[in-house]
Structures are given as structure tokens and as C-alpha cells.
Amino acid sequence: MVNIKELTKDTLFQLKEENIATTPEHYFIEFKKQAKLNNVNLKEFELFEKIKENLTEEEKKSSKLESFNDLANILIQRTSTEELKQLVEALNDILIPSVDFSFIEDIEEFILKILKDPKKLTSTDSISKLKELSKHRIDADRKVLKDKTDDIVKLTSLMSRYFDKTLSEGENSTEEILKIKDELINLNISNSSHRELKIVQKKLIDTIYKLENSIKENRKIITNSREKFEHLNKQIEDLQKELVLVKEEHQIDYLTNILNRRAYHQEVDKMEKKFSIFDADYAIVFYDIDHFKDINDKFGHSCGDLVLKSFAGILKDLTRKEDIIARYGGEEFIALINYQEEVEVQRYLKRVKKTIENCNFIYKDIEIKIKFSAGISYRNKYDSFLEAKKRADELLYEAKHKGRDKIIFDNGIEI
Numbered sequence: 079m080v081n082i083k084e085l086t087k088d089t090l091f092q093l094k095e096e097n098i099a100t101t102p103e104h105y106f107i108e109f110k111k112q113a114k115l116n117n118v119n120l121k122e123f124e125l126f127e128k129i130k131e132n133l134t135e136e137e138k139k140s141s142k143l144e145s146f147n148d149l150a151n152i153l154i155q156r157t158s159t160e161e162l163k164q165l166v167e168a169l170n171d172i173l174i175p176s177v178d179f180s181f182i183e184d185i186e187e188f189i190l191k192i193l194k195d196p197k198k199l200t201s202t203d204s205i206s207k208l209k210e211l212s213k214h215r216i217d218a219d220r221k222v223l224k225d226k227t228d229d230i231v232k233l234t235s236l237m238s239r240y241f242d243k244t245l246s247e248g249e250n251s252t253e254e255i256l257k258i259k260d261e262l263i264n265l266n267i268s269n270s271s272h273r274e275l276k277i278v279q280k281k282l283i284d285t286i287y288k289l290e291n292s293i294k295e296n297r298k299i300i301t302n303s304r305e306k307f308e309h310l311n312k313q314i315e316d317l318q319k320e321l322v323l324v325k326e327e328h329q330i331d332y333l334t335n336i337l338n339r340r341a342y343h344q345e346v347d348k349m350e351k352k353f354s355i356f357d358a359d360y361a362i363v364f365y366d367i368d369h370f371k372d373i374n375d376k377f378g379h380s381c382g383d384l385v386l387k388s389f390a391g392i393l394k395d396l397t398r399k400e401d402i403i404a405r406y407g408g409e410e411f412i413a414l415i416n417y418q419e420e421v422e423v424q425r426y427l428k429r430v431k432k433t434i435e436n437c438n439f440i441y442k443d444i445e446i447k448i449k450f451s452a453g454i455s456y457r458n459k460y461d462s463f464l465e466a467k468k469r470a471d472e473l474l475y476e477a478k479h480k481g482r483d484k485i486i487f488d489n490g491i492e493i
Contacts, residue, residue, distance in 0.1 A: 086220060088112045102212035103145045110144075129165065150200065165199065185211055331405040333383055334390030342404035342412060349402070349414050350463055361423045361456050362466050363413040364474040365393070368449045368482040370409040381441040385448060388439055396430050420456060420489065427452065427485050427493060451477035452485040459488065 089109045090100065098104050110123060129149055130138070137152050150165075188207055192199050199205075329341035337345065352358040367373075367389060374382040386409060393411060397403040402414040417423050431450075439446040453473025460466040469488055477484035485493040 082219075085109060085112050085116065085118060086216075088116075102209050102216070103147045105216065106146065106212075107144045147205075150205070165196075184214075331390075334387050334405050336390045336394050336411075337402065337404035339404065339406060342402065342406070345402045345404070345414065346463060353457060359417055359456070359458050361415045361417060361420075361454055362463075362470040363415060363423075363427070364406070364453045364467075364470045365411040365413070366451050366474055366478065367409040368451055368478070373446065373448070377441060377444065377446070381444075381446070384441050385439055385446065388437075389434070389448065389450075392433055392437065393430065396426070396433060420487075423454060423456075424487070424491065424493070427454065431485060431493060449483040451482050453477060454485065455488040 086109070089105060089112050092108050092112065093100050093104060098108070110126075113120060113123065126146065126149075129146075130143055133143075133149075133152065142148055143152075188211060192204060329337060329344075331338040349358075349360055353360065367385065370382065370385070373385055386405075390403075390405060390411065393403050393413065397413060397415070400416055404412055406412040415423050415426055434448065434450060439448060451474055453470045453476065455466045455470040455473065457463065457466045460469065473486040473488060477486045480486075
């Protein structure tokens with residue numbers, strides 16, 4: 079979503095391109111255009127449109143209506159004090175700062191003054207004051223955004239310079255921590271983000287104090303009880319290895335040694351996040367070994383298990399590390415394949431098909447030839463992952479009904 083800072087930048091750039099003076103009126107008109115181009119709706123625009131809707135048809139036709147100044151010129155012709163009062167109240171909502179509240183008293187004073195005599199709104203002094211307040215608001219908000227950005231850069235730059243070094247080094251870590259602590263204490267935070275970043279600054283300083291004390295204490299423990307520490311460290315390493323094994327057993331299919339269905343669902347969540355945040359395209363591939371039941375019936379389940387294991391091994395070897403291959407159930411497998419162009423997925427499936435065709439599966443000196451069917455959908459063509467997966471599944475069964483040994487894509491291509 080486009081933020082206010084980006085809209086402000088685009089607005090100022092366009093005014094400069096068209097050689098238009100950056101007056102509050104010109105700025106508002108161009109800002110509204112940029113917001114519309116980027117599908118951004120703000121409260122100010124809703125108020126502007128609300129005021130326009132309350133005009134008479136004759137007033138709407140009488141002149142252009144692009145800014146509040148245009149509305150004010152029309153409303154000058156009205157004699158109703160109550161209507162002018164409503165306009166002043168609307169202007170109050172418009173002028174309220176969104177970021178910098180340092181001059182809100184000036185705005186309130188101006189609004190209260192006009193409310194006492196709404197007809198003064200159309201005076202030259204009032205219009206000049208309104209322009210002045212509008213310009214002040216724009217300039218102040220712009221300065222706050224810049225100050226906040228600069229403060230974040232200061233803080234992140236400081237931490238990136240020292241933090242990794244501090245945690246990785248041994249003997250000089252306390253000295254490095256003291257440097258970070260001192261720089262954080264003396265870091266020049268602007269008034270614009272003083273409250274927010276001071277809170278972060280304090281938390282970081284507190285954390286560094288704890289790290290400093292922790293390192294000193296740990297050194298005492300290591301110095302006085304090195305053997306005990308090493309033994310404890312060995313236990314931790316053994317525990318970590320056991321945890322890795324448990325995790326693998328929890329995520330790896332016991333027969334085929336690839337991801338099981340539970341782990342596959344976790345990987346789907348990761349792929350979907352990449353897809354939504356970075357527009358990372360990927361394809362969903364459903365595999366199914368043809369006539370697998372016949373293999374079990376003819377040669378036994380031990381042979382079937384060998385075929386499943388061998389087939390999974392081939393898929394694993396041909397599938398890149400950044401892609402996902404998992405056993406979906408029975409003789410069905412599913413793959414999530416990253417790509418830049420759709421032709422990459424087609425090439426991948428051709429490699430799989432050619433490898434399976436040239437492979438002899440040996441069971442007790444018996445050569446067994448297997449074939450497979452597959453259905454493929456491209457995620458970016460569907461509103462949700464479930465829709466894309468459903469389509470890939472449908473294409474798989476379409477391939478089977480067409481005689482098996484087929485690969486069907488959702489763009490109509492068949493291999």
C-alpha cells in the first residue's frame with residue numbers, strides 16, 4: 079500500500095514536472111490525483127466529496143470543483159451562517175495534524191475565531207491564514223517523517239556495526255558492549271521521534287547492561303568451573319542433535335525419506351508468505367504412479383514400497399533445494415516449484431519424465447518399468463492456494479482418464 083510519504087514525493091515531483099507553483103491549493107489538487115492513481119482514500123478526500131455532494135446542482139455546474147478553495151468561492155455566495163459554520167467545522171477536521179501536533183493551538187484558535195463569526199471565513203485575512211496553516215501542516219508533517227527516518231537509520235546503523243561483532247568475539251566483548259552502551263546513551267534522537275525511539279533506546283541500553291553483566295558472570299563460571307562448563311556444553315550439543323533427529327522424524331516420511339504431509343503443510347505456509355510479500359511465483363505439481371495397485375498385487379507390498387522409495391528418491395534428486403517435494407499419501411506425491419517463467423516448470427517435468435522412462439526398478443532380479451501421471455497449476459492464476467491445488471488435482475485425474483502416462487498443465491499444454 080502506498081504511504082503518505084510516497085504520495086507527497088510523487089505530488090511534489092509532478093508539480094515540478096508541470097512547472098506549477100507549490101501552493102497549498104495546487105498541492106491539494108495534485109495530491110488528490112496521485113492518491114486516486116494509487117487507489118488511496120483519505121479522510122480529507124471523503125470530507126471534500128461530502129461537501130461537494132451538499133452543493134446544489136446549480137452550484138456544481140457553476141465552476142470547477144477541484145480544491146477547498148473552489149468550494150470556498152462558491153460558498154461565499156451563500157448567506158447562510160449555519161452552512162458556513164458547518165464548513166468551518168469541516169475545515170477543523172481537515173486541518174488537524176496527522177503527525178506533528180506542535181501547532182494545534184494555532185489551528186484551534188483560528189477555528190474558534192471563525193466560528194464566532196463564520197462570515198469572516200471569506201475574508202482575505204482568513205483565507206491567507208488558512209493557506210498559512212495548511213502550508214505549515216504540510217511542512218511540519220514532512221519534517222517529522224524525515225526526522226523519524228533519520229533516527230531509525232542512526233539506530234539501526236549503530237546496532238549493525240557492533241552487535242554481531244560483540245556477540246561473536248570473546249575477550250573483547252565487554253569492551254565492545256561498553257562502546258555500544260555509550261553510543262546509545264549519547265545518540266542524538268530528534269524531537270520528532272523522541273518518545274518512540276527513546277523507549278527503544280532505553281530497552282536496548284537495558285539489554286546491553288544485562289549482556290555486559292551476563293558476560294562477566296559467565297567468564298567467572300568458565301574460569302572457576304571450566305570442566306563442568308564443557309560437560310554441560312556437551313550435554314547441550316547432544317540434546318540439540320536429538321532434537322534435530324526428533325524434528326526430522328516428525329517431518330520426514332518414514333518410507334520415502336522425503337517430507338511428509340504434515341511438513342508439506344508448513345512449507346505451503348512459507349511459500350504463500352513469499353508469494354504474497356515478494357510475488358514469488360510457484361507451481362503446484364501432483365504426481366501419481368500409474369497402475370501402482372497392480373505392482374502391489376503382482377509383486378507384493380515389499381516391491382511396492384521399493385518402488386515408492388525409488389520414485390521419491392528420483393524426485394528428490396531432480397528437485398532443487400529451494401523447491402519442495404513431499405509424499406502426499408499412498409502413491410501420490412506433491413511438489414512446489416519456484417520459477418521465473420512457466421517454461422522452467424515444463425523443463426523440470428520433462429526431466430522427471432525422461433528420467434523415469436530410462437530407469438529400471440529392480441526387485442529380486444525383476445525389472446519393473448513404471449510410469450506416472452501429473453497435473454500442474456500455476457499459483458498466480460488463482461485466488462487462493464486451495465483453488466490452485468484443487469485444479470492441479472483435477473488435471474492429474476484428467477491425465478489418468480486420458481490413458482495415464484500424461485502430464486497436463488493448466489495452460490493447456492500436455493507432455
